[in-house]
Amino acid sequence: MGSSDSALAAERLRMDGVLVQHFRESGLTGPRWDQFHRQLLGLGLGIVAKLVRSGAMFSRCGQQGRYLHRQEIPPQEAEELASDAVYEGFVYFRDRGVLGREWTVEQGLPLREYFVNACVLAFPNVYRRWQTRVNGWQDVRLVDTLASLENVVTEGNPEDAVVEQHAVNAVFAALSEDSRRLLFLHDQGYSHAEIAELLRLTPRAVEGRIRRARLAVRRRPEEER
Template identity: 85%
Template structure:
């Protein structure tokens, strides 16, 4: 690293140190904290998603002594895994790094790098839960619930109802396994909080995934539906 790079790195650490001191004194509240929080999660989601999609996340976990049996992750689900890792990594970052005093300027690790590392530490548990869901629900039949979930119109002729049912089942089958589970449980009357307890997700994450699953179906080309 050249002298100019070293100077920039030192300046970044000093800036991070000032921010952290301010956040600790303010009790992680106020407009500056909320703006930092929003930008950190957005930037972190992009970085962690890239790690998951490229497979580099498994290397990073191994470097931390957390070796995982790698399984192919559909691109559609990579961002969801990354989102969960960012959510849980942020809790570590907030409680231990900021409030717990673990992050210090003297340790020489930029704040964002510390945050991404917290997400890496959170990923093994997120990944193992995902593996359990993927490998443990293979025999659940879900397609038939799509009609009632999306309120397929049945006011027309019996032939219309059959066509609508086939279209709904095709759309439902195009979803990822995780999305089908969420929609199935929602259709059975489970609340977001109850689904979250079953699948070890936050209620907000459940709500977002259900919304994305419905949007993905609505975006299917007409000929595929």
């Protein structure tokens, strides 16, 4: 690294220190924190999603002494895992790095790099929960609940209903395993809080995933026209 690069890195680190001190004094409130919070989550999701999709996350975890048995992650579920890791990594970053004063300028680690490392540290628990859900539900036979959820089966003659039901089945099969589980539990009358406890998620995460699953259901027939 040249002298100009070193000076630039030192200046960025100094600015990170000023920013963190401001956040600590303000108690993580105010428009500046809100903006930083949003930007950090967006940055983290982009980086972590790439690490998960490429498989590089497993080597990053190994470098941190957290070795994982790698299991194939469907592309549609990689972003969900990344989202959970970023959320939990942010909690670590906020509570221990900023409020707990674990992050310091003297460490020489830029703030955003510290945050990404926090997401990497959070990933093993997120990944193991995902493995438990996937492996634990392998023998569960999911009934076709999509028709009742979306009310797409027609009220016409039996032939029309059969055709429509086949379309529903195709859409349901195209959803990710996690999405099918969520829709199944929701249709069985479980609340968001109950589903969150069963699948070890937050109620807010459950609500968001159900919303995205429903959106995928609505979009698929339109895309196939």
